[in-house]
Amino acid sequence: MNAPTDLKSPLKPEVISLGCRLNIAESERMTAMLADAGDVVVVNSCAVTSEAVRQTRQAIRKARRARPDARLIVTGCAADIEREQLADMPEVDGLIANASKLDPRVWNVPLPEAPPPPTRTRAFIAVQNGCDHACTFCVIPQGRGKSRSQTIPQVLREVEHHLDLGAKEVVLTGVDVTSWGHDLPNTPPLGALVAAVLDTFPDLQRLRMSSLDGIEIDDGLFDLFASEQRLMPHLHLSLQHGHDLILKRMKRRHSRADAVELVSRLKARRPEIAIGADLIAGFPTEAGEHHAANLSIIEELDIVHGHIFPYSPRPGTPAARMPQVDRALVKSRAAELRGAVAAQREAWLQRLVGETLPVLAERDGTGYAPNYARIRLPEGTSAGRITTITTQSLEEGLLT
Incomplete structure (x- = not known):
């Protein structure tokens, strides 16, 4: 039948x-x-x-x-x-x-025997979770709890698993990655973890860091960013604002000068490093001069990978009780910030035309250079492969 x-x-x-x-x-x-x-x-x-x-x-x-x-x-x-x-x-x-x-x-399922194979061309490894800080705008500690770190052996085992599956790039991620190690014996700095990954796996071609709190970048991690070619020249800062008064009201631990000094020192050692940053538009009490400082830091730091967030009050946070900026003004300021980042990014990408870059192919016909510039690849390029591309032009935000 x-x-x-x-x-x-x-x-x-x-x-x-x-x-x-x-x-x-x-x-x-x-x-x-x-x-x-x-x-x-x-x-x-x-x-x-x-x-x-x-x-x-x-x-x-x-x-x-x-x-x-x-x-x-x-x-x-x-x-x-x-x-x-x-x-x-x-x-x-x-x-x-x-x-x-x-x-x-x-x-009600059995425990997997090993970390899963990556569903993307890059392996994302969570080395840390939670956050011990109390930024006045942020609700994430309510959803993630206190900071908890994976040990170095735990991270190394997961990296090894992904390399065995053919990963060419590993991304270390977390909620507050630079707080990694604060809860471990002897409080090792994040640079120690990064060095352990690079030393243990000499065949690892690309190691990338997700968003970092610049004020907590230790000397060892700074030196690796400045000199280690396998650590990608792409630093994304949890910056949030460009004016010191707003940073203080956000309860951030850095000043504008701290961010400027960090980027200046890094670029002096490794000029090709690309800077990204999170910036919030329209934080409560933000006046015109504060917004102007937010705009100007984009050019001063040459921020080419910008994540712009229009401020929105989150439940139970101190900032939600502060004097709010008009929603229409918040949106217009966010649009200005996005426009400023787009201009910096366009100029940066134009400077990369004619460069020869190693590109990790994604599944959508594009790929990423070490500095996280996105590049359109020749048809038929296999996902997960690193291929060398000499860029010819810039079209619709993509190098080709």
């Missing part, structure tokens, strides 16, 4: 990741952990801004439309911080606390 033709293959679990690189790393682990969990969709949410929460709700609705019969579970930061609001959504079948999402017992 012929088998019925209308039987469908069992639907595989799907993990939808929003937000930071740490969420990406955790989503890859959940994907492996839930491989045999059946028809389930997990939204690994973000709550860093009100826009991130809006996108989380949008992703939930979209996932329900695409998989109407699936069990839809929400985890991540928004599952803690916006728990009641998300639980009230008719699309949601359940929520799992952010701190528990990598615990197989919560999902």
Whole structure:
């Protein structure tokens, strides 16, 4: 007897990741952990801004439309911080606390024997989670808890696993990466971890760092950024603002001068290093002169990878109780900051035309140079391969 033709293959679990690189790393682990969990969709949410929460709700609705019969579970930061609001959504079948999402017992599945294979061409490794700081605008400690570090042997085992799977680039990520080691015996600095990875794996071609708090970059890490070619020349700073008064009201621990000095020292040692930064527009009490300082630091630091966040009040944070800037003005200032970063980036990319660069190919026909410049690759270039490209032109923001 012929088998019925209308039987469908069992639907595989799907993990939808929003937000930071740490969420990406955790989503890859959940994907492996839930491989045999059946028809389930997990939204690994973000709550860093009100826009991130809006996108989380949008992703939930979209996932329900695409998989109407699936069990839809929400985890991540928004599952803690916006728990009641998300639980009230008719699309949601359940929520799992952010701190528990990598615990197989919560999902009633067996523990994976090894870290999962990467779903991207780069391996994202979470070396740290949580945050001990109290920035007045930030809600993330509510969703991530206190800082916890992976030990050096734990990180090395995971790096080795990804290299065995063929990874060409490893990205070390976390919530507050430069606080790595503060909770470990003898409080090793982050530079010690980076040195251990590079020393242990001489065949590792590219090591990249995710966002760093510049004031906590130790001397060892600074020297590696300045001289180690396998540590990518791409420094993304958790800068947040360019005016000292606003930085103080944010309860940040650095000044504008600290950031300028750090970048100046690094560029003196390694001129090709590309600077990225997070900047917030329209923080409470921000006046015109403060915004002007935010704009000017983009050119002073030559910020070419900018993440611009219009300020939005987050529940339970001190900044939400401060005098707020008009929403229309917040949006217009964010647009000005984005325009300034776009101009810096355009000029930087133009300077790279004619350069010969090693490019790690992604799956979409583009790839990234060591300085994180995005480059369109020849058709047929295999994803995950490092290929040498001499750039010819700049078209629509992409070197070709």
